[in-house]
Amino acid sequence: MSQNRLAPIQTPEFRQPPIPHPHQPGTTCPKPPKRVPPPSTTHNGHKSAPPLPPGDCRTPIPLHRLHPSLLPAAGAAPAQAQKLFSTSVARAEELSERPRWSYTPEKKNAAFHPRVKNPQMAFSVNEDPALLDAVYTKFLGVGGENALTDEVKWLAVTHKSFDQGRRGFNDKLAFLGKRILVLQGTTVLLTSQAPPPASTDTYNREPFNHPSLEGLAKVQAVDLGDVLSKQRVGQLARSYSIDQVTRWKPRNPLRLGASGVDVVLTTSVYAIIGALALQKGGEFAGQVAREKVLKPLGLL
Numbered sequence: 001m002s003q004n005r006l007a008p009i010q011t012p013e014f015r016q017p018p019i020p021h022p023h024q025p026g027t028t029c030p031k032p033p034k035r036v037p038p039p040s041t042t043h044n045g046h047k048s049a050p051p052l053p054p055g056d057c058r059t060p061i062p063l064h065r066l067h068p069s070l071l072p073a074a075g076a077a078p079a080q081a082q083k084l085f086s087t088s089v090a091r092a093e094e095l096s097e098r099p100r101w102s103y104t105p106e107k108k109n110a111a112f113h114p115r116v117k118n119p120q121m122a123f124s125v126n127e128d129p130a131l132l133d134a135v136y137t138k139f140l141g142v143g144g145e146n147a148l149t150d151e152v153k154w155l156a157v158t159h160k161s162f163d164q165g166r167r168g169f170n171d172k173l174a175f176l177g178k179r180i181l182v183l184q185g186t187t188v189l190l191t192s193q194a195p196p197p198a199s200t201d202t203y204n205r206e207p208f209n210h211p212s213l214e215g216l217a218k219v220q221a222v223d224l225g226d227v228l229s230k231q232r233v234g235q236l237a238r239s240y241s242i243d244q245v246t247r248w249k250p251r252n253p254l255r256l257g258a259s260g261v262d263v264v265l266t267t268s269v270y271a272i273i274g275a276l277a278l279q280k281g282g283e284f285a286g287q288v289a290r291e292k293v294l295k296p297l298g299l300l
Helices: 081-095 129-140 150-157 171-193 216-219 232-237 261-280 282-294
Strands: none
Touching: 129 150, 129 282, 150 216, 150 261, 171 216, 171 282, 232 261, 261 282
16 A cells, blocks of 8 residues: 555746846846826926836835935925915915005906007006095095095096006996986976066966976076086086096096096096995985085086
8 A cells, every 4th residue: 555655746946037137237127017198287387297218217215215314304395385385375465455446456467568658648646545535525525535435435536548447447336426416406406496487478378387397497498418517527526626536547648638538527526426325325425416516516
């Protein structure tokens, strides 16, 4: 029985061939796997690192093998990121402190001006809040500088020609203010006592009369368009020194009359009335329209 037993099979010992070092002469690097190269620029505009060449088989050195002086400090961000975030935060705080009327939004500025600016055509406007408050006090009386907020005070005297309208303008406020002035002027004419018309009837007949119709004769006799003309309202605005604080850009600074200064000043007066109606109510705006505009124009 012992002679019939099979002897165990002797298998040769497997030995793995030595792997050549990649930097030894006469050796080639293994072919790296295919990968998609990263984009040349990132989302914030910074250039990314170029991809490694196909024949480069270097491996990064582990951090634990670096010298302690080369290791980054704990919790420290890259210098570029620190500079970016610190600058952006400071810039945001700076913009939040500046009032809206005092600067042009940066996103609305062109990279360059397509036309060469002529120094002789430059036109300076008021940037002093104290002068603006003095004009509102002169126009509205004592405490008039507090009737509107700072932003609305500047908006009411800013024409759409100033800074290409990038800081806001007073067109909509002027539309509302003109409607209020026309309403108050018509009401004044209807409630005023009209002189009796001269009778020209040969038969001495008397037409129908009613107390509600007594003011119609004066409404037809007085034209509000002539009372609120741009020349008269513009002259009234000059008496209140509104021309010193109105921000606009004339076509020719040497000829303000031909550039439409009366229209611009009339728009500012209308806009102030409209702004008062929105912030102080229609009753307050109507009172200002009667006492500060219609009465000096001779309608009351």
